[in-house]
Amino acid sequence: MREPEIAKGVVESLLGIKVGKIEFLTSQYSLGELYDGRGVRLDAYLEDSDRILDIEMQIVVRADEGLRMRYYQSIIDVENLGRGESYRRMKESYIIFICLADPFGDRILNDRIHKVIYNASDFAKAENPVVRSFLKFLKNRSASDAITRRIQAEVEVCKSHQKWRAEYMLWDDQVREWKEEAREAGLSEGRKEGANSKAVETARNLLKMGLGSPEQISAATNLPIEEVLEIKQKLE
Numbered sequence: 001m002r003e004p005e006i007a008k009g010v011v012e013s014l015l016g017i018k019v020g021k022i023e024f025l026t027s028q029y030s031l032g033e034l035y036d037g038r039g040v041r042l043d044a045y046l047e048d049s050d051r052i053l054d055i056e057m058q059i060v061v062r063a064d065e066g067l068r069m070r071y072y073q074s075i076i077d078v079e080n081l082g083r084g085e086s087y088r089r090m091k092e093s094y095i096i097f098i099c100l101a102d103p104f105g106d107r108i109l110n111d112r113i114h115k116v117i118y119n120a121s122d123f124a125k126a127e128n129p130v131v132r133s134f135l136k137f138l139k140n141r142s143a144s145d146a147i148t149r150r151i152q153a154e155v156e157v158c159k160s161h162q163k164w165r166a167e168y169m170l171w172d173d174q175v176r177e178w179k180e181e182a183r184e185a186g187l188s189e190g191r192k193e194g195a196n197s198k199a200v201e202t203a204r205n206l207l208k209m210g211l212g213s214p215e216q217i218s219a220a221t222n223l224p225i226e227e228v229l230e231i232k233q234k235l236e
Contacts, residue, residue: 001044001055011046011053014096020048040075052076052093058103065103066111069095084226167211171220174202199223200231207232 001007004022011019044055054072058065073095081090097103118126123135130147137148199221206217207228214232218225 007044007046007055010055011094011096014098015094019046019053020050022046022048038071040072042072047091050092052080052091053096054094055096056098058097058099061099061101061103065097065099066109069097069109070111070113084224084230086224167206167216167220170206170211174220196223200227203228204231204235207235 001010008019008022011017042054043057046053046055054076056072062068073093076093076095077090081087118131118135120135120139123132123139126132126135130145133145133148137143137151141152143149143152200223203217203221203223206212206220207214211217212220214225214228217223218228221228
C-alpha cells in the first residue's frame with residue numbers, strides 16, 4: 001500500500017468506485033494523539049479530492065472489530081473537520097477492513113451505535129401515545145398529556161422570568177424579521193449571505209449582552225454552534 005497506484009487499484013476493485021488522484025498516502029498513520037482519548041495507527045490512509053479511505057489488514061480477528069471500525073471512523077472525522085467549519089465540508093469516507101478469517105460469524109456488526117430520527121411533522125403516525133403527544137407538542141405547541149403539560153409549564157416559567165422574557169421576545173422578533181426578509185428576497189444567494197451576516201451580528205450582540213448560552217444563540221440565529229463559539233472566543 002506504500003505505492004499509490006497499487007492502493008488506488010485495490011480500493012477501486014474492492015469498492016467498485018473510481019478514485020481520483022491521491023493527494024496523501026502513508027502507512028501506519030497516527031491519529032488522535034493530541035487528544036486525551038486513545039490514538040489510533042492506521043495501516044494505509046488515502047485521500048483524494050472527494051474521499052477519505054482507510055485500509056486495515058486484519059491478520060488476527062478480534063471480537064471488537066465493529067467497535068474498532070466505529071472508533072476509527074470517528075477519529076478520522078474529527079481530524080478532517082476544522083474548528084468552525086460547516087459539517088457540509090465533511091468528505092465521503094470509507095473504512096475498509098480486509099480480514100483473513102470471518103470476523104463476525106453469525107454475529108451482526110455490533111458497533112453499539114444507533115441513529116434515531118423523529119419527524120415531528122408526522123406525529124400522527126407515532127404508535128406510542130406518549131411519543132405522539134410529545135412530537136405533536138413540538139410541532140403545534142399543543143400540550144395534551146402530563147409530560148407535555150409539564151414542559152409547557154416550564155416554558156411559561158422561563159418566559160415570565162425577566163431575562164428570559166427579554167431573550168424570548170428578541171429572538172421571536174428576530175426570527176419573524178428573518179422570515180419576512182427571506183420571503184421578500186426570494187432566498188436569492190446574495191441575500192442569503194446578507195441574512196447570514198445579520199445572524200452573525202445578532203449572535204455577537206447577544207453574547208456581548210450575556211443573553212443566552214451559545215447553544216441557545218445557535219438555535220435562535222441558525223448559526224452552527226462552532227461559529228457561535230468562535231465569535232464568543234473573539235469577544236473574550
